[in-house]
Amino acid sequence: MFLITCPYCGTRDQSEFSNAGEAHVARPANGEELTDEQWADFVFLRNNPKGLFAERWVHTAGCRRFFNMLRNTATDEILAVYEIGAKPPKVTTVEPATPSGEAPIGSGNDAVKVMRPEEPK
């Protein structure tokens, strides 16, 4: 659970918001020219990164407006909130050192964290 800062209402509990999936997925303008594979890509395929992710949220129990958010899915750290139509701002975040590893802090996965020889115990 986390707190989300709605760009219109301010900081509220996450339970007031609904997630609306990946941001910046534009509907193809030339729909009638697309193949089945290209349509499937638009309809079904989404990025699912362990790390930086741009997504849409809607303040369902508040102003009911949509906005974009940058979040680190490996730690749930919220890095930026910005308006629909705006470009994602440049941010830095601590990503896992290996693709399926865990970030040093903020991960809920400590139980399966792999200790490597160079890491302090």
Added chain:
Amino acid sequence: MWRNPEPKPGYDAVVIGGGGHGLATAYYLAKEHGMTNIAVIEKGWIGGGNSGRNTTIIRSNYLFDESAAIYNHALQLWTTLGRELNYNIMMSHRGVLNLAHDEGEGRGLKRRVEANRLNGVDSEWLDAKQVKEFCPVINISQDIRYPVLGATLQRSGGTNRHDAVVWGYARACSAMGVDIIQQCEVTGIKTAKGAVTGVETTRGFIKTPKVACVTAGHTSVIASMLDIKLPIQSHPLQALVSEPIKPLVPCVIMSNAVHVYCSQSDKGELVIGAGIDAHTSYTQRGSMDIIEHQMASLCELLPPVARLRMMRQWGGIVDTCPDASPIISKTPVKGFYINGGWGTGGWKATPGSGHVFAWTVAKDDPHPIAAPFALDRFHSGALVAEHGAAAVAH
């Protein structure tokens, strides 16, 4: 119980992921396809991921023919797995109730009963009074917010012991010569001319022509090493257990509408499952409001539990597909196979999933039961839409 070997320089096949599905895949590769020079690579310890986090509900009452085929295949294997592995997996066919709380849901569930019967899945409809007889603790009074109107019952469904299944498979694999390598994370997959040549790991490079990815919530992460984009989204799914009490819940209770499922372990703890968090995440913790919602539902369904204390709560990362059905498939990269997308209900399929996936990997050709779950269904539109039977909404 199993050897703890150093990785060899090369294997005939490498299974990524030492959970139930991965170990089952290795077991059937060795047992039925003679591939014993293989390794299971696990980044943590075997059974420490979703195998140790699920609520171990076993059933096969899915709507469509394709799903009934694979889940019933698994159920058949479950019934004899303990004897086959010579390991007590504590399989208990105590029955699974799927409750209906409104007329529409009741009609949907009755349709599923008929579909199940046509597919040889035992299934029956109970009215509210019969539900009360089968599971006396359920509140069937009409004055609750979502009264229980009836339920489907699959008597052959039930629960088993997750650790025992994983350990039994691991011991059997190891005895056949399969190397189980724990604390070893795959960091990259090497290819040449469109075919797999090996895996990079935290313990060095391992040469192999076949890589079988069975990594549940991290399926997208592994696939992205080969630039394969999947229709999978990873979400946290929570569960919790209560303090142990005397026998109270004699079966598995599931409710899609009020969104809670519950059974009682042999230790006496109530094992309670929640819904997924709607946002994607790889952190193994979910939101409190999800648990609050499901506990409110549970207290209304089973009034005596209202003052029970909860002992543990945890989350796991589930890989959900748009049609709530798994992906068991070859991929555009030769020698790279995916078994994932089981979403919120993979445990019940463990032996069946491993069995048909081992065939797919060994023969480089989909097993007839696995064929409908290939990746190309998202292009053809031949989806297996099991949202109604998947229990956890996503």
